[in-house]
Amino acid sequence: MYKVAVLISGSGSNMESLVRYSAEHPGIYKVTHVISDREAGGLKRAENLRVKNVTQLNRKDNNFNEKLLDILNSENPDAVVLAGYLSVIPPEIIKRFEGRIINIHPSLLPLYGGMGMHGLNVHRACLESGNDESGCSCHIVTEDVDKGEVLVQYRVGVEPSDTPEILRDRILPFEHRALPEGLVKLLTKKENI
Ligand code: GRF
Numbered sequence: 434m435y436k437v438a439v440l441i442s443g444s445g446s447n448m449e450s451l452v453r454y455s456a457e458h459p460g461i462y463k464v465t466h467v468i469s470d471r472e473a474g475g476l477k478r479a480e481n482l483r484v485k486n487v488t489q490l491n492r493k494d495n496n497f498n499e500k501l502l503d504i505l506n507s508e509n510p511d512a513v514v515l516a517g518y519l520s521v522i523p524p525e526i527i528k529r530f531e532g533r534i535i536n537i538h539p540s541l542l543p544l545y546g547g548m549g550m551h552g553l554n555v556h557r558a559c560l561e562s563g564n565d566e567s568g569c570s571c572h573i574v575t576e577d578v579d580k581g582e583v584l585v586q587y588r589v590g591v592e593p594s595d596t597p598e599i600l601r602d603r604i605l606p607f608e609h610r611a612l613p614e615g616l617v618k619l620l621t622k623k624e625n626i
Pocket of ligand 1: 441442443444445446447448475516517518537538539552553601605608
């Protein structure tokens with residue numbers, strides 16, 4: 434059974450989708466550690482879901498990324514999943530887990546990705562462009578933010594009356610499908626792990 438570490442910054446709904454998927458599809462992977470970079474509602478959610486290890490870090494600590502790497506080294510997961518994680522992963526962690534870190538992004542990448550493109554900024558950019566569709570992408574994390582190989586995408590229609598909040602809420606349930614599906618795709622491509 435593959436071991437998975439999940440990094441979060443927020444409410445942890447994407448993290449929950451990973452834990453629920455593993456319960457519904459037993460024997461593929463287990464979320465063994467949830468780590469946040471700040472105070473986050475998702476920590477309590479992880480405890481309620483009985484995740485074995487739950488750790489809160491502080492992204493403002495000088496040695497924050499060293500602590501994160503130490504935890505990941507001691508956990509030694511097969512994959513690391515960014516599930517609504519807002520800090521940038523430094524090159525030393527990307528190299529340590531090369532090709533084994535994935536992220537969920539609320540747009541059809543390569544559209545509306547890159548530094549600063551998170552949360553409502555993404556949906557605002559989409560609406561301003563006048564596109565009649567958006568969606569979400571589960572992709573491999575590389576040093577170029579939001580540029581790694583896309584594993585799974587779901588497309589979602591955009592209505593003329595949409596606000597960024599409405600579009601966010603329409604896309605989120607598709608993130609909850611794309612993220613575990615992308616993870617399983619990564620784990621079951623044997624050459625990756
Ligand atoms: C959503 O804005 C989503 O687009 C982004 O993270 C947020 C969900 O956070 N990827 P969470 O998974 O509930 O913490």
